[in-house]
Every structure is written in structure tokens, then in C-alpha cells.
Amino acid sequence: MAATNGKVDVTKAIDCYRARKGRFDVVDVPDLRFLMVDGHGDPNTSAAFADALGALYPVAYTVKFASKRDLGRxxxxxxxxxxxWAEDMAAFTTGRDKTLWSWTMLIMVPEWVDDVMVEAAIAAVAAKKRPARIDDVRCEVLSEGTCVQTLHVGSFDDEAPVLATMHHDVIPSRGLRMAGTHHEIYFSDPRRTPAGKRRTILRQPVAPVAE
Structure with missing residues (x-):
């Protein structure tokens, strides 16, 4: 695994965390474990969304520090x-009515971090800061398998044409159909990165049409 200043970057060793702008690749995504929090509504205005991140990040960093302290990793x-996702997926490509969106926010945990460490981290954060949604944080395996993905560079609100191309042109042209939940990976911090330079992987699980 690649290291940055002595720290392992787990995503560098996973092929599906690489994508190219303007190219739609079919990739095999391994089973991965994530901290998760669910919610519904516009991420720009929903208190539930802000509260989800307010619980996820402290747990993720508490796990990281425990791994360094206790495991030397x-x-x-x-x-x-x-x-x-939404009841009508056109909510993502036509109109972009974000109040209709449901979501699960995720932060991956490395394979060497076990459930005991995660549970201890959640308990530690709850005891110290008690974020509003700490009780909603869980750790689960996400199984996606075969996916189509591309790199989007730009504002989140400019994703609609890329998703329309992926959903209506690229996936059907390859004899595939959508078979799971739309997935985004945010490589840029929107608080520090201008909208036009944000880098996001757009991923869609798929299956053969015949299945």
C-alpha cells in the first residue's frame, strides 16, 4: 500500500479508486467496510446531513488514532x-430536486480495523462530544461488484449531464443495466476547493441485461 508521510493511503491500493474524466470504465469493486449514517433531504440545507458528518468524522479519526496507538498502523x-437514491432516479438527472434524495454517507475503514475497535471509537466519541447522530453510526460491508464509473471534475450541480450519459447511453450500450445505488467518492473538500475544480468519482453498480 502507498504511504504518505509514513501513513498508509488505503485507497491507493484499490484499483476502483482511480478514474478518468471523460472515460466510463467497467470496474470490479471488492467488498469494503465503511462507517455509515443514513438520511434524507437536500444535503445543502438538511440538518440531518450536517449531523451525519458531525458524527462520522470524529469516529473515523478516533479509529485512525486507535490504529496508530494500539496497532502501530x-x-x-x-x-x-x-x-x-430516490423513488424516481430522474431526480438526479432532471430538475435535481434534492429534497427528494435519500442518502448514506460513508467513510471506509481499513481491513485490519475490527468491529471491537469501531465500537470502542463510537463509545469514546459518544462519551466525549455526544454528536447528535452518534447513535446512528454503524459499520457494515458494502458489496457492489461490477460497476461503471467516471471522474467528474466540477460542481456537484454539473453532474446531471454526466449521469444522464452514464445511465441512458453508456450502460445500455454495453449490455448492462443499473443494479444498485448511485455512489459518489469525494476527493476534494468542498470547503477548500473551488466548485469548478472538485474531483468526484461517479459510480453505478450494474448487471448484465439478461440477468
Whole structure:
């Protein structure tokens, strides 16, 4: 695994965390474990969304520090990710009515971090800061398998044409159909990165049409 200043970057060793702008690749995504919090509503205005991040990040960093302290294994906290869906997926490509969106926000944990460490981290954060949604944090395996993905560079609100191309042109042209939840991986911190330069992997699990 690649290291940065002595810290392992777990995403560098996973092929599906690489994507290219303007190219739609079919990738095999391994089973991975994530800290997760669910919610619904516009991420720009929903208190539940802000509270989800307010619980996820303290747990993720508490796990990281425990790994370094107790196991001697330091790592870069992986990027924030999100699963997004709506009753009508056109809410993502036409109109972009974010009040209709449901989501699960994710931060990966390395394979050497066990459930005991995660549970201890959640308890430590709850005892110290008690974020509003700390009781909603869980750790689960996400199984996606075969996916189509691309790199989007730009504002989140400019994703719609890329997603429309992926959903209606690229996936059907390859004899595939959508078979899971839209997934985004955020390599840029929106608080520090201008909208036009944000780098986001857009991923869609798929299956053969015949299945």
C-alpha cells in the first residue's frame, strides 16, 4: 500500500479508486467496510446531513488514532463517500430536486480495523462530544461488484449531464443495466476547493441485461 508521510493511503491500493474524466470504465469493486449514517433531504440545507458528518468524522479519526496507538498502523482517513437514491432516479438527472434524495454517507475503514475497535471509537466519541447522530453510526460491508464509473471534475450541480450519459447511453450500450445505488467518492473538500475544480468519482453498480 502507498504511504504518505509514513501513513498508509488505503485507497491507493484499490484499483476502483482511480478514474478518468471523460472515460466510463467497467470496474470490479471488492467488498469494503465503511462507517455509515443514513438520511434524507437536500444535503445543502438538511440538518440531518450536517449531523451525519458531525458524527462520522470524529469516529473515523478516533479509529485512525486507535490504529496508530494500539496497532502501530497509521493511515490517511479515506475520503468521504455517499450512496444516493430516490423513488424516481430522474431526480438526479432532471430538475435535481434534492429534497427528494435519500442518502448514506460513508467513510471506509481499513481491513485490519475490527468491529471491537469501531465500537470502542463510537463509545469514546459518544462519551466525549455526544454528536447528535452518534447513535446512528454503524459499520457494515458494502458489496457492489461490477460497476461503471467516471471522474467528474466540477460542481456537484454539473453532474446531471454526466449521469444522464452514464445511465441512458453508456450502460445500455454495453449490455448492462443499473443494479444498485448511485455512489459518489469525494476527493476534494468542498470547503477548500473551488466548485469548478472538485474531483468526484461517479459510480453505478450494474448487471448484465439478461440477468
Amino acid at each position: 497509521d493511515y490517511v482517513v479515506p475520503p468521504l463517500e455517499g450512496l444516493w
